[in-house]
Amino acid sequence: MEELKSAKNVRVKEWKKLLTKKGRDQSGKYILEGAHLIEEALKSDDIIEIMVQSNYTAFELERLRKFPVTLISAEISQSISATETPQGIFAVCKKRTAGVDPAIHRKLLLLDGVQDPGNIGTMIRTADAAGIDAVIFGEGTGDLYNPKVIRSAQGSHFHLQMETGNLMEWIKKLHAANISVYGTALENAVPFTNVPASDSFALIMGNEGAGVAPVLLQQTDKNLYIPLYGKSESLNVAISAGILLYHLRKPI
The missing domain is CATH 3.40.1280.10 (SPOUT methyltransferase, trefoil knot domain)
Structure with a gap:
């Protein structure tokens, strides 16, 4: 499984852009952090890729193998986290398209x-x-x-x-x-x-x-x-x- 170690990597820079509204709007994607939220995302079709800190063991990696999974260092985890204490697992998800219909959604x-x-x-x-x-x-x-x-x-x-x-x-x-x-x-x-x-x-x-x-x-x-x-x-x-x-x- 691929592992990234440097926060200066071009992929990491793209992930960091998703922490801004401009980056999310331009890409149509957003970043999700934490095991609970990713558990919910796994029930949807929204996940594009998953990033897991290399020492992260609390999540069953086997269940993630249907998605592209990248191992990341603690430095990268810190740089793409929106919290002071990163949980060590992230996902890039696609933003949902508009679909509210008053005939159905009442x-x-x-x-x-x-x-x-x-x-x-x-x-x-x-x-x-x-x-x-x-x-x-x-x-x-x-x-x-x-x-x-x-x-x-x-x-x-x-x-x-x-x-x-x-x-x-x-x-x-x-x-x-x-x-x-x-x-x-x-x-x-x-x-x-x-x-x-x-x-x-x-x-x-x-x-x-x-x-x-x-x-x-x-x-x-x-x-x-x-x-x-x-x-x-x-x-x-x-x-x-x-x-x-x-x-x-x-x-x-």
Whole structure:
């Protein structure tokens, strides 16, 4: 099995580019790190190649042999890792093509300008747990393939349909497909408990500071808020998304 030792190798430089949004956008690929995430990736068709630190023994290499596998040194592992303590196993994966269809994907989460990678990843993971079909990344929202987003989502990005798009256009598409669209706001809004659970809906969550853009809130069916019973001034956007998604979806 081939082994690379120098972080100056041209292949290593190509892998490092995948830690940047520009590199991911230009190549249509991204880098995945860690045994758990790669376990999830193995269930998909997304893996292009795998890189394993030469002293890595916690993973069964036999299961990886259907992919090109490269042994790498600790120096390379450190240079292509987005964490302080690399786990020693990486994969290059292809980015998924757009495939959200309102005729099929009837429960959706729309993100408007959400920027914190931890919040984005947590919302993807929560949407997955709540049985949501798709997540749409609107303008100003962070990159799905940001390493911090991927880590926070814990593999859930493999389980959902996701794509970027213009949320105004998506609201029109959803309404044409008879899917109710709910915004989140503090003013001109109703308590979320006023809306019944449904088999089809779309929920818009907004920027951590500014919330959902007013122009989008004007196009929704209803705008919702979560009552605060204690002294806290607000809820984290990812926590709010979890409360609302579980309320809105009809139990199986």
